[in-house]
Amino acid sequence: MIMAPQPPIPSTLAPFVTSIPQTSLTVVSTVLGATSNWLVLRFLFAALNPATGRTTDLVPNALEDDGVHRKVVLVSFLRSWDFWRSEAKRLGLDLARLLNEGRFAFIDGLSELFDLPGAAPPPAPAALQIARTLPVRSPQLQVPQIPTSPKRSSGDDIKRLHIRGHGVTALDSLQKEILTIVENVRTQGRTDRTGHQKTEILLVIDQPDFLLAAMGTGQGIGASEMQDWLMGLEQVRRKDLRKDPDDEREDLTVFPEEQAVHSTILTLSADSPLLHNASAWSQQQVTPLETEHTNFVVGLCHRARMVIQLRNLDTGVARDVSGVLRTSRGGAWEEEQSKDGEKWEEKEVLYFIQRDAGVRVFERGE
């Protein structure tokens, strides 16, 4: 089936993807059959490509007419750098170039999360050189690491997260690593450009629920710890960081009295067993993971301004429909916002991912 090439961001989706207000949290929920990768890429595209939503021509310029310098930090727990880079390229977004320009940072939470720091990097699988299109959830796909490679080669600039210790201390170290990257990205823009521009950093965290599932309450990481961690990532100027050891204080002096990130986007799994077994209306025996995951996801939806829910078509698999997208208000939705953005409303649409990675979004029956 040949379809016309679609614009990178379908016009129906544009209001949800482009205008993200300050200090807001957006939750994208996914199920196994309807993953959120394409939508995350649209968020990246909207933030990094200034021409979105206004004109169709792609101006490779970071500066908008409002003088805002938009940057993105992507923390991915389930998918590797190569995956994101190749998928973004299909959309016309060169993440590697943006990375070198300092407008984009990728944090790999997958490859060496449980490796001990300082240990030798695992040998890259030979098959990886050939495989360019990557399966989605395979844990063996590491970023190739060739020790003799030049500085700017693929994967070398990628920050990899490591879990150290247990519980809150482990999360604190992750938080520190991520916030250091965020600050690096912010300052890079300052040195490149005139300095007094407003910088907006969009933090995208892909499936942090992996951390909850991998660590769990046994290791002292439950839903509330995870939520506190995410709250810490959103903002650093809180006093409670100052209570931590002295090295944290040095970091804080770097941070001005402003928010670390402009807004945050999270993708979370919302598959039925993870969400409904433990929900307040269910009567059956539940596992700790189910309870914690439900608490984590529902709690974050309560904190979110907007919840975008992806799911399979209710009536079964169809050849020309990939899934259903529903946008809803989260618990932190404010009425004031709806006044200026009258176009924003709760809606449910169908989407179809074409062979060329373009996405067609349409109403039912259209």
Added chain:
Amino acid sequence: MPPANLSHRRTHNLLLISKLLSLRDTTSPLTVLLDSLEQPAAPLMREYIRRTKLSKIHVTFVSFETLKRPCGVDSFVVARRKRSSDVAREVANAYSSPSAGGPQLLTYHRDMPSPSGLPSYSPSPLSILTYLATTIFTLHPLSQVLVQKAACDRSLAAPVFGLEEQQDGLIVGQLEKTKGQESVDGIVLEMEHRRRSGRYVVERYILPPAMRYSPQQAKEVVTLLDDHPLYRRPEESGEGVEDEITSTFELRLTDRQRREREGVVLPYFDAQQGNGPGEGGRILYDMGEEDDFDDEEDEI
């Protein structure tokens, strides 16, 4: 609780909600708002803050969930990763006078399961909260209440929304914005208020969206759900007309007639004030003139 008549409820319960929402007179020391993703408590919190601003009460907001200071709050305490004693101290510091202890308002997400690490013999946090609370508001969106009522009116099972639907990938249900021409925005507050005497009051109110009234409005904006035009049953509106039957006969009673009618002692009245059930089936009968008493009949 017997179904009180509507005008009585209108007078008393509207006064009560007005007192409760403006946190006056120590009507309710601990109010618990049970919200869900279908109807978050944030609009109701804003309404509370708006009213306290009008009556100039100091508001301290203890946040476990947001880093953003809500509009109109006097002091803002982030409780992230703090011990409860530290939070209590910060809250106390927020007040100028040391003897602080105003009414408390608390939000609980009722769609979150209780955490897994609790000791198995202790009650869940929700049980403790609802036990301690003096007023409980359960929040629902008006559109869903209307859909559920429509189903109940037709003796169908009431539909459920959001997480309750238990559908793969669904967290938040979809809100129906309009019904006919009228918009169905608004929050239904299901109230349970416990009085000091031990009696309780149950009522359902509706809070219109904040856009419909000015922030300075002092007049009560909350109404009874039963008074809402979309919720009220259509036949109830015809009730007032039924009293006035147009007829050529005078069917109503004058005051004198009513008094005399109330004075009539009915024949069985005597039996009701008898000395308990032991008296049984005694027949009260006065012989009339025309009665012919038959002796022989008793002998059979």
